[in-house]
Amino acid sequence: MDEPEWKGPLGEAFEQALAYLEGLPERPVGSRAGLEELRAALGGPLPEQPVEAREVVRALATAAEPGLVASPSGRFFGFVIGGAMPAALAADWLTAAWDQNAGLHVAGPAAGVVEEVAGRWLAELLGLPAQVSVGFVTGGQMANFTALAAARHEVLGRAGHDVEAEGLIGAPPLRVVAGEGRHDTIDRALRFLGLGSAAIVPVEADEQGRMRPAALRQALGGGGGPTIVCAQAGNVNTGAVDPLGEICELAHQAGAWVHVDGAFGLWAAASPRLRPLVAGMELADSWATDAHKWLNVPYDSGIVVCAHPQAHRAAMGVRASYLVHAAAGERDEMDFNPEFSRRARGFPVYAAIRALGRSGIAALVERCCGLARRFAERLAAEDGVEVLNQVVLNQVLVRFRAADGDHDGHTRRVVERVRQDGTCWMSGTTWRGQAAMRISVSNWSTDEADVDRSVAAILRCARQTPTL
Numbered sequence: 001m002d003e004p005e006w007k008g009p010l011g012e013a014f015e016q017a018l019a020y021l022e023g024l025p026e027r028p029v030g031s032r033a034g035l036e037e038l039r040a041a042l043g044g045p046l047p048e049q050p051v052e053a054r055e056v057v058r059a060l061a062t063a064a065e066p067g068l069v070a071s072p073s074g075r076f077f078g079f080v081i082g083g084a085m086p087a088a089l090a091a092d093w094l095t096a097a098w099d100q101n102a103g104l105h106v107a108g109p110a111a112g113v114v115e116e117v118a119g120r121w122l123a124e125l126l127g128l129p130a131q132v133s134v135g136f137v138t139g140g141q142m143a144n145f146t147a148l149a150a151a152r153h154e155v156l157g158r159a160g161h162d163v164e165a166e167g168l169i170g171a172p173p174l175r176v177v178a179g180e181g182r183h184d185t186i187d188r189a190l191r192f193l194g195l196g197s198a199a200i201v202p203v204e205a206d207e208q209g210r211m212r213p214a215a216l217r218q219a220l221g222g223g224g225g226p227t228i229v230c231a232q233a234g235n236v237n238t239g240a241v242d243p244l245g246e247i248c249e250l251a252h253q254a255g256a257w258v259h260v261d262g263a264f265g266l267w268a269a270a271s272p273r274l275r276p277l278v279a280g281m282e283l284a285d286s287w288a289t290d291a292h293k294w295l296n297v298p299y300d301s302g303i304v305v306c307a308h309p310q311a312h313r314a315a316m317g318v319r320a321s322y323l324v325h326a327a328a329g330e331r332d333e334m335d336f337n338p339e340f341s342r343r344a345r346g347f348p349v350y351a352a353i354r355a356l357g358r359s360g361i362a363a364l365v366e367r368c369c370g371l372a373r374r375f376a377e378r379l380a381a382e383d384g385v386e387v388l389n390q391v392v393l394n395q396v397l398v399r400f401r402a403a404d405g406d407h408d409g410h411t412r413r414v415v416e417r418v419r420q421d422g423t424c425w426m427s428g429t430t431w432r433g434q435a436a437m438r439i440s441v442s443n444w445s446t447d448e449a450d451v452d453r454s455v456a457a458i459l460r461c462a463r464q465t466p467t468l
């Protein structure tokens with residue numbers, strides 16, 4: 001075998017990545033290529049013969065580039081998508097180069113220790129109990145899944161049922177009491193866990209999407225038995241946070257496990273100024289959050305945290321005769337993750353926390369919230385533009401009124417026109433029956449100029465959008 005040639009492909013990847021990243025401030029934010037164009041550029045028959053590695057990388061980058069959405073751009077405000085901070089991105093490259101299988105301590109002790117350290121830092125940063133267990137998963141979806149698996153273990157265990165051994169057959173009924181404003185990944189996690197979305201007892205939410213404590217009290221009063229309460233920090237539309245302290249108190253009085261889905265909203269805890277929004281969150285039993293959103297770590301990176309390490313481990317742990325399991329004091333990642341073999345995704349999280357520090361993370365979160373308010377103030381000042389939510393975090397819902405009264409249709413057309421314009425990128429939603437533009441400010445590099453340029457583009461597009 002010839003000596004492997006690393007510099008060619010890696011050098012090409014570095015040059016291509018740099019050109020992309022340095023071009024972000026000026027390139028159109030949306031994808032410029034259509035489906036057929038991309039299929040033509042990237043498709044073709046199965047290659048029969050080898051191609052030189054550098055050439056593969058160059059051709060891939062050239063063909064894919066027009067079909068990229070510049071989601072790491074400071075003017076990308078779609079869904080809830082963070083960018084990739086330089087330290088985290090570089091650590092992610094190393095993660096690929098090191099190619100550790102972060103399932104077992106023995107297969108990559110540095111990866112294991114980095115997860116241990118980053119997990120401890122996170123708990124401290126978010127003000128969570130020191131003894132929590134932490135798993136580094138692909139995203140909020142799997143963080144919710146993992147936490148709810150631990151919850152299922154615990155509440156059924158207390159009722160004398162071993163769900164890991166017996167499954168759900170013969171198990172006592174399990175209620176999942178969750179706010180109407182919950183994220184759809186909660187329902188999906190419950191499907192994966194064999195509970196089904198029919199297990200959910202929905203709790204009325206207020207006009208911002210926050211669970212109403214009085215409605216929770218009523219729901220909990222309607223029968224005992226194993227119960228999980230799903231609360232939320234950061235409604236995906238409004239950014240609103242459930243009253244977590246009150247929810248934990250009521251739920252614990254009823255013997256329930258409280259899970260907090262805080263995919264992005266949990267990061268409010270890292271800011272002394274915003275922390276009151278999530279007051280009481282430390283009383284919960286499990287938490288789900290993302291590093292690929294507000295911490296600006298590259299995809300994919302979610303985090304599950306559990307106040308009951310035994311339940312977490314019982315739900316996820318695995319043993320196999322051919323594996324070399326952790327010795328005393330060591331930690332096998334697969335005991336806290338649904339994956340077996342997996343990417344060492346603790347490295348970029350560690351690098352992001354190390355690069356920003358406690359003060360930098362607080363500043364990032366506060367800056368995004370300040371910029372969201374700037375969006376809201378500037379847009380709401382215009383005739384025919386309405387902000388639908390209280391901007392408590394980084395989310396803004398905007399509605400465009402039409403002379404002909406078709407505000408929904410007009411709003412959807414404005415969102416589409418803004419995306420075509422390319423200055424910035426937003427998605428739409430329907431909030432309490434009304435179409436709205438969703439603006440999520442989650443990127444580390446977004447500044448006032450990005451917001452002002454985007455506001456100008458949005459208003460220009462709104463004026464140019466005819467009412468039909």
Ligand SMILES: Cc1ncc(COP(=O)(O)O)c(C=O)c1O
Pocket residue numbers: 079080138139140141142183185232233234235236261262263264290302
């Ligand atoms: C509240 C909430 N929970 C869960 C998720 C799902 O997270 P992920 O896309 O990382 O799986 C999201 C995504 O936006 C969210 O906002």
